[in-house]
Amino acid sequence: MSRTCLWGLLLTLTLLPARSGAAGLPAVESLADQIDQAVHTRLEAAGVQPAGPLDDERFLRRLMLDLAGRVPTLAEREAFLSDESPDKRTAWVEQLVASPDFAMHLRNELDLQLLARLKTDNDWREYLLEATRANRGWDDLFREIMLPERLREGEQGPAAFLRERVRDLDDLTNDTAVLFFGVNIGCAKCHDHPLVSDWEQRHYYGMASFFQRTYRTKTGLLAERFDGRIKFKTVVGDELEASFMFLDGAATYEPPVELSDERRKELDELVRKAQREDDAEPPRPEFSPRAELVRMALAPTGPDYFSRNMVNRTWARLMGQGLVEPLDQMHSENPPSHPELLDALAKDFATSGYDLKRLIHAMVLSETYARDSRITGGAEPPAADLFAVAIPRPLTPRQLSLSLLVATANPETMPGTASGDEWEKKRDELENRANSFATRVEIPGENFQVSVDEALLFSNGDRVAGDYLRDAGDRLVRHLTSLEADDDVAIVATQVVLSRSPAPEEQSRIADYLSARSDRRVEAIQQVVWALMTSPEFRFNH
Amino acid sequence: MKRKAWCGSADHPVSRRGFLGAAAAGTAFAADMTVLDALKQPALAEELKWQQKRVILLWLAGGASQLETWDPKPGVETGGPFRTIQTTVPGLHISELLPQQSERMQQTAVIRSLNTKIADHGGGYRLMETGRLPEPGVAFPHLGAILARELGRIDSHVPDHVSMYTSTEGRRKGTAGFLGARYNPMFLTENMMPENIRRLEAISEADHQDRAALRDFFAERFSRTVDSAAVASHGTAYERVRGLMASDRLFDISEEPQAMRDKYGPTQFGEQCLIARRLVEAGVPFVKVARAWWDSHGQNFETHRELCADLDHCMSALMDDLADRGLLENTLVITLGEFGRTPRINGSLGRDHFARAWSCTLTGCGIKGGAVYGKTDDKGETVVDGEIGAADLFATIFAAVGIDYEKEYMLGSRPIPIADFGATPVEEVLA
Numbered sequence: 001m002s003r004t005c006l007w008g009l010l011l012t013l014t015l016l017p018a019r020s021g022a023a024g025l026p027a028v029e030s031l032a033d034q035i036d037q038a039v040h041t042r043l044e045a046a047g048v049q050p051a052g053p054l055d056d057e058r059f060l061r062r063l064m065l066d067l068a069g070r071v072p073t074l075a076e077r078e079a080f081l082s083d084e085s086p087d088k089r090t091a092w093v094e095q096l097v098a099s100p101d102f103a104m105h106l107r108n109e110l111d112l113q114l115l116a117r118l119k120t121d122n123d124w125r126e127y128l129l130e131a132t133r134a135n136r137g138w139d140d141l142f143r144e145i146m147l148p149e150r151l152r153e154g155e156q157g158p159a160a161f162l163r164e165r166v167r168d169l170d171d172l173t174n175d176t177a178v179l180f181f182g183v184n185i186g187c188a189k190c191h192d193h194p195l196v197s198d199w200e201q202r203h204y205y206g207m208a209s210f211f212q213r214t215y216r217t218k219t220g221l222l223a224e225r226f227d228g229r230i231k232f233k234t235v236v237g238d239e240l241e242a243s244f245m246f247l248d249g250a251a252t253y254e255p256p257v258e259l260s261d262e263r264r265k266e267l268d269e270l271v272r273k274a275q276r277e278d279d280a281e282p283p284r285p286e287f288s289p290r291a292e293l294v295r296m297a298l299a300p301t302g303p304d305y306f307s308r309n310m311v312n313r314t315w316a317r318l319m320g321q322g323l324v325e326p327l328d329q330m331h332s333e334n335p336p337s338h339p340e341l342l343d344a345l346a347k348d349f350a351t352s353g354y355d356l357k358r359l360i361h362a363m364v365l366s367e368t369y370a371r372d373s374r375i376t377g378g379a380e381p382p383a384a385d386l387f388a389v390a391i392p393r394p395l396t397p398r399q400l401s402l403s404l405l406v407a408t409a410n411p412e413t414m415p416g417t418a419s420g421d422e423w424e425k426k427r428d429e430l431e432n433r434a435n436s437f438a439t440r441v442e443i444p445g446e447n448f449q450v451s452v453d454e455a456l457l458f459s460n461g462d463r464v465a466g467d468y469l470r471d472a473g474d475r476l477v478r479h480l481t482s483l484e485a486d487d488d489v490a491i492v493a494t495q496v497v498l499s500r501s502p503a504p505e506e507q508s509r510i511a512d513y514l515s516a517r518s519d520r521r522v523e524a525i526q527q528v529v530w531a532l533m534t535s536p537e538f539r540f541n542h
Numbered sequence: 543m544k545r546k547a548w549c550g551s552a553d554h555p556v557s558r559r560g561f562l563g564a565a566a567a568g569t570a571f572a573a574d575m576t577v578l579d580a581l582k583q584p585a586l587a588e589e590l591k592w593q594q595k596r597v598i599l600l601w602l603a604g605g606a607s608q609l610e611t612w613d614p615k616p617g618v619e620t621g622g623p624f625r626t627i628q629t630t631v632p633g634l635h636i637s638e639l640l641p642q643q644s645e646r647m648q649q650t651a652v653i654r655s656l657n658t659k660i661a662d663h664g665g666g667y668r669l670m671e672t673g674r675l676p677e678p679g680v681a682f683p684h685l686g687a688i689l690a691r692e693l694g695r696i697d698s699h700v701p702d703h704v705s706m707y708t709s710t711e712g713r714r715k716g717t718a719g720f721l722g723a724r725y726n727p728m729f730l731t732e733n734m735m736p737e738n739i740r741r742l743e744a745i746s747e748a749d750h751q752d753r754a755a756l757r758d759f760f761a762e763r764f765s766r767t768v769d770s771a772a773v774a775s776h777g778t779a780y781e782r783v784r785g786l787m788a789s790d791r792l793f794d795i796s797e798e799p800q801a802m803r804d805k806y807g808p809t810q811f812g813e814q815c816l817i818a819r820r821l822v823e824a825g826v827p828f829v830k831v832a833r834a835w836w837d838s839h840g841q842n843f844e845t846h847r848e849l850c851a852d853l854d855h856c857m858s859a860l861m862d863d864l865a866d867r868g869l870l871e872n873t874l875v876i877t878l879g880e881f882g883r884t885p886r887i888n889g890s891l892g893r894d895h896f897a898r899a900w901s902c903t904l905t906g907c908g909i910k911g912g913a914v915y916g917k918t919d920d921k922g923e924t925v926v927d928g929e930i931g932a933a934d935l936f937a938t939i940f941a942a943v944g945i946d947y948e949k950e951y952m953l954g955s956r957p958i959p960i961a962d963f964g965a966t967p968v969e970e971v972l973a
Contacts, residue, residue, distance in 0.1 A: 174678030186679040187956070326954050328679070334955075374767040381769045392770045442723045446954075448772045451723030452701075452786060455779040456738040459754070460787070465742055506760070513756055517749075527749060531756040536776040537764040 025352055029090075031345075031362035038341035039368045039387050050388040051372040056081055058542075059089065059370055061499035065395065065541045066318055066364060067096040069105030070402040070430075071499050073416035074492075090365065097361050099417050100424040103132040104431055106356065108398045109317065114145070114179055116443060118164040120435065127157030138310050138354035139298055142180060146290050149222050149282075162214060162222050172211040173204065177328075181297070182309030183247055184328040191235045198331040205232045206245025210293035213285075217274045223282035224289065226257070226267050244292050248302030252292045305330060307346040311359065312336075315345075318363050320391025321384055326446055337385035373542040392542040394448050397441035400539065401434035407497045407533060408468040410479040437463070450539070458534050468533070469526045480525045486511040489525060497532040595872050595907055595943040596822040597689050599830040600815075600857060602879035603714075604837030605666070607893050608901040609885065609922055610637050610846040611853075613654045620885035620921045623843055631912040639850035642858035648912045649861060649870070650905040651971035655916020655928040656935065658881060661895035663837070666880030667714060673936030674962040680953065681719035685936070686828045688960055690718075690725045692945045693827035696778075699785025700792070701728040701736070704821055705830045706814045716830065720953055724775065727830070728786075730793075734817065739790045754784065792820045805859045812856045819863050822873050836879060840890035853877070861905060874907040874942050878935075885922040899925045902935065904971060908942030913971045933965035941967040 026034075043050055054062065060080045064072040072080070080092060096102055107128040115124060131141055141158075144151045148159040165171040170189070177183045185193070185204045193199035213225040230242040245251040259267070267283055274282035297306045308330060316322035323336040336342040345359070352358050363369055373390035375381050382388040395403065406414055417423055442451055458464055471477050476496055480489045490510035494502040502510065510528055517524035532538065614637045615621040626635035629647035636644055636652075643650070660666045669675060672682040683691075686703045694702035705716050705727035718725035728736045741750050757780065765773055791797060795816050806812040811833045818829040833853065838845035857877065864870040882900025883893035899918045905911070916928035930938075937947040940961055947967055950957040959965070 168678075170678040178679055184679050186677050189677075329954060375769055376767075389769070392768050392773050394772055444772075447720070447722050449722040449724045449775040450772070450779040451726055452779045452782045453723070453726065453728070453738075455783045456736075456786065459750075459780075459783045460738040460741055462742060465744060503763075506763070509756070509759060513752070523745070523749065527745070527753040527756065531753055531760060534757050534780070535760040535764060536773050537760065539776055540770075540773060542764075542768060 025348065025358075028358055028362045029365060031348055031358075032365035034344055035341065035363065035366040035368055038338045038344075039366075042338060043386055043388055046382070046386055048382045048386055048388050050386075051374070051390065053367065053370050054372050054390070057500045058372075060092075062370075062390075062541055063089075063093065063096065063364060064499075065399055065403070067093070067105065067360070068099065068101035068417070069108055069399050070101070070406050071538075073406060073414040074411035074496050075414065075418060076416040077495065077499060079416075079418060089370070093361065093364055095417070097357050100133075101417060101427055102357075103129060104427060105399075106132040106360075108396070110141075112396055112398075112443065113313065114161050115164060117439075119160065120439070121157075121160045121164075123155070123157035124160035125157075127152075127155070127160075132356075135355065135357045138349075138356055139306075140354075142297070142306070143294050146176075146294050147288070149284075150288070150291065154221070156220055159221050162211075163216055163220055166214060166216045166222065169208055169211055172214065173208040176211070176293075177207055177247070180309060181247060181305035182312055182324065182328055182330040183305060185247075196331045196333050198333070201232060201234060202240070202242065202245060203247060203249075205230050205240075205242035206251065207247070207293075209242045209244045210289045213289055215271070215275060217282050218276055218278050218280070221282075223271070223274060224285055225271055226259070226264070226283070226285045244289055246293065246296040246300070247305055248296075248300050250296055250301045252296065254287050257287070303330075304346055304350060307350045307354070308342060310354070310356070311342060311345045311349050314356070314359055315363065317393075318360070318369060319387055320393050325385065337387075390542065392536075392540040394444040394450070394540055396444060397438035398434055399541070400441050401438040402430055403538070404437065404468055404533065405430050405433055407538070408476045408529065410474050410476055411492075411496055412479065413474050455534075458530075464530075465526075469529060471522050471526070476529060477522065477526050480529070481522055486514040489514060489528070493525075493528055493532060497529060498535070498537055594695075594825060594827065595693050595874070596826065596869075597685075597693070597828050597874045597876065597907075597939070597943060598815075598818050598822060598860070599685065599828070600853070600875065600877045601830055601832040602836050602853070602877060603832045603834040604663070605879045605881045605883055605895060606836040606849070606853075606877075607838065607842060607846055607883035608654070608899075608918075609883065609893070610639055610843070610850060612636055612652045612901040612903060613918060613922060615885070615920065615922045618921050620887065620923070622887065631914075634912070634914055637850070639846060640854045642854045646858060646861055649865070649909075650903050650911055651909045651913040651915065652901060652903050653915045653930065653935070653938075653968065653971065654899075654901045654918055655925040655930055656882070656897075656900045656902060656932075657925050657929045658897045658900075658932050661881050661897040663880055663895075666895070666897060669932050670878060670880050671714075671716065672719075673932045673965075680958075681717065682958075683719040683721040683725065684716040685939070686716050686727055686830055687718035687721050687725040689828040689943070689945075691721055692940075692949075692960075693943065694725075695825075697781070698825070699782070700789045700821070700824050700826050701786060702826060703727045703828050704730070704736075704818075704826055705832075706730045706734075706817070707832045707834075714832075720951070720958075722775075724778070734795075734813065735790065735793050739787055739793075741787065751784075754780070789824065792824050792826075793817055795820070802863070805863065807855055807859070809852055809856065811852050812859065815856045815860045816863075819860060819867075819869075822864075823867060823869060838883065839888070839892040839894055842883065842887070842891060842893040864906065870906045872907050874909065874939065875905040876902065876939065878902045899923060904938070904942060908944065908973055910971055910973045915968050915970045928968075928970075930966075930968060933962035934968060937961035937965035937967040938971060941972055 060072050060077060064070060107125065110128050111125055115121065144158045145161045148155065152158045162172065165175055174186045177185050185199045185207060187193045188199040188201050188204040192201055209230050212230050213228050215223055215225065217223055231239055232242060233239050243251045270283045273280040312322045312324050313327055316327055323338055323342045324330050324334060349359055368387050371390045373392050375389060384391060415423060440457060441454065469477055480493055483489050483492060487507060490502055490507040494500065494506065513528060514524050609615055609622055610624060614626045614635065616626050625638045627638045627641060627644045629636055629644040631647045634647055658669055660669050671684045674682060686705060690703035703725055715729045716727045730736055761777055765777055795803060795813055798816060806816040814831045818831050821829050836849055861870065861875065864873050881895055881897040884896040888894060899922060917926050918924065919926050940947040947961040947965060948959055950959045
């Protein structure tokens with residue numbers, strides 16, 4: 001089989017319309033019902049009464065943070081609250097998943113999942129944005145990210161995932177397993193996993209085999225060598241050769257290649273040149289271990305790790321923790337909290353052509369998503385994996401940075417999604433402005449803690465005072481200064497920053513604060529805005 | 543993990559909040575709540591403040607030569623031009639480049655038998671800062687973060703992990719890894735004052751405080767409605783702001799009498815050592831002072847003549863000062879780098895990276911002064927007695943300051959001992 005033929009096939013698969021498998025899929029609303037039924041069944045069995053639904057203003061904030069990656073603008077809030085149609089939540093969700101904000105936020109989330117802070121790479125972020133705008137399937141992205149040199153030849157963007165890790169085979173191996181398959185096999189490097197019988201050394205080295213021939217060319221692109229196999233030592237000292245084996249135990253065999261010594265030397269020289277010289281074209285072996293990984297991962301003989309991982313990560317992102325927790329511990333000894341639900345969602349996800357938008361859409365339509373996070377009464381709170389109460393989630397660095405920009409701007413300059421194209425431009429600009437502050441914020445993960453550095457930054461950083469709290473025409477502070485009554489300042493400030501109206505005692509507390517400082521009203525208003533934006537209520541999605 | 547943060551009683555919001563503060567630091571670990579609770583008792587806390595163990599790490603970035611410091615080999619071809627001097631410990635000789643140290647060796651234990659194998663800067667740094675080899679997917683905490691967690695007070699008003707750099711390698715900041723951002727270092731970059739620790743002039747002291755109280759009002763109303771260790775950690779972080787701001791004085795050495803400043807000398811390293819003393823005196827459990835750049839591939843002997851003079855002077859001033867204040871018995875001073883240097887002298891009169899047989903020192907808290915552990919061969923090329931690795935050194939450090947070196951953190955279901963599996967402390971240097 002010729003090389004062109006193989007790659008032609010892969011390419012065709014890539015270019016097929018993403019939604020080709022979507023015929024006969026249930027409506028997104030019924031997928032949402034499935035979620036609620038599965039969650040309800042366990043609640044019922046546990047005898048737990050779930051928290052009630054969120055009120056409109058809190059629901060809108062949560063929804064905007066999850067679908068648009070930022071808090072709502074005052075205009076959006078007013079439009080939502082004054083919308084009297086009974087199915088407005090469904091309608092708003094539908095509009096939001098089609099909005100430019102959605103594509104940008106999903107791009108940011110994928111960037112965080114895959115590259116985190118290894119690098120801020122504009123080509124990569126542009127590549128992801130193009131994909132989320134077109135709602136391309138997750139499998140498409142996976143293929144291209146794993147095989148950039150074959151499917152996106154010459155492009156720097158999709159190459160970033162591998163490029164930023166290519167210096168270390170263990171990073172390539174482990175990060176791919178963790179981020180795409182929800183599996184941490186790092187423990188199985190030196191010995192079979194001591195606690196999890198699923199993971200043996202051969203799985204680790206099998207996974208590593210897919211990357212072992214990968215190298216970086218001088219121009220920052222990826223290529224593969226013609227040969228090379230990993231050998232590893234077992235704890236009893238046997239030396240074994242790793243096979244190209246996927247997590248489910250399926251392995252692929254490399255077709256034998258007869259090369260003369262001379263030809264081999266030539267090829268090696270070409271590889272060396274590609275690593276050293278800008279204009280040297282790397283040779284392309286017919287057998288690509290990474291292509292084998294892609295093939296096996298997307299046609300699993302065992303559990304569909306690829307789908308289950310993305311479903312689980314999306315669930316964790318929207319619901320506060322995974323159906324499988326921790327997110328990288330998908331194995332037989334760590335069952336999901338709702339096994340049938342994970343199966344069903346993963347199956348739907350695969351059938352839909354790995355449609356991320358559909359998955360997110362279904363989750364946010366569910367009642368489970370829309371529960372209150374507040375606990376009333378003194379009773380012991382229910383186990384988190386029952387999803388009876390919404391779990392407060394720390395904002396990601398970009399969510400926080402963007403939300404600060406939106407919440408501290410003059411609301412008249414922030415029309416929001418309703419303004420269409422104008423907003424798309426504005427949002428793009430905010431996206432860029434959010435970059436630098438985002439780098440100062442901790443990435444949420446397991447066992448997340450707010451650092452004292454962050455509290456000091458907000459308390460004393462000149463950036464915070466000079467930017468977010470500036471007394472200038474485009475800032476909230478100036479807008480509030482133009483309001484005469486202290487009560488109005490209290491109401492508008494709370495609505496803009498916390499996306500809700502103040503309780504009476506909050507309103508009077510702010511008004512008192514202001515009236516005690518009538519000799520320095522601008523400063524007093526700055527302090528009020530500061531107190532609201534440094535509240536945990538702003539720092540978390542709840 | 544979220545469940546652990548709940549005490550079950552909404553009737554006592556104050557005590558619950560205190561508990562949440564403690565739990566925030568201990569979530570997901572086999573947290574020893576008993577200790578955390580003990581630290582919350584004011585009387586006990588006050589007592590502990592004086593007994594509290596502290597650690598100062600003098601990080602010799604780039605890798606100092608063991609042959610020009612703690613394990614000289616005069617008269618052999620690899621020995622270099624410098625002589626040795628007799629120290630206050632009978633039979634113990636060190637390089638003549640450390641004359642002041644030679645007069646204080648009764649306080650210090652030397653380990654001459656580190657074989658850590660990794661001889662590139664990045665790899666050596668990771669190994670010597672975490673005490674173990676890196677593992678993909680696991681962010682191991684650095685020494686400072688572990689000590690901050692084990693020795694620090696949960697409600698501390700001073701920083702508990704401070705890291706000062708000079709240049710190049712010293713810029714590496716250190717990380718708390720899976721212990722969480724609570725234990726990240728307060729990192730001093732260009733100037734000697736931590737970032738954002740001082741109030742901006744645009745806001746008055748009174749307004750700064752009142753503003754914080756207004757914040758607390760909103761924060762409290764929100765936090766009491768949710769059950770979340772992450773939310774609680776937000777409160778803990780802001781609660782520490784005022785205390786940390788008050789600690790800005792600790793970084794201001796102009797408060798020291800001139801005579802004291804003269805003892806440490808005018809070098810940056812000296813001034814940072816003085817800050818380190820001010821910090822540990824105020825109860826900061828871990829301070830790292832990095833001195834760079836020891837990476838003497840060329841002109842090893844000139845480099846060491848200059849850097850050893852600085853090290854000798856500043857370290858001696860620090861030891862004397864700590865001892866005068868009664869702090870040395872509770873403060874462990876470590877000199878360590880990412881590796882040592884080759885016995886072989888290269889064509890540029892330099893010594894290259896060498897991790898097979900090198901040295902470090904431990905002084906003060908928990909240490910048997912004057913002890914010498916381990917031995918290298920005549921040329922200094924291999925360890926012939928008492929070989930230890932990074933994990934053993936970590937176990938020794940933990941044991942010296944009274945931490946159970948076999949203690950484990952739980953990362954998910956996986957136990958991770960604070961000193962790597964198989965580590966054994968060097969009893970011979972422990973008091």
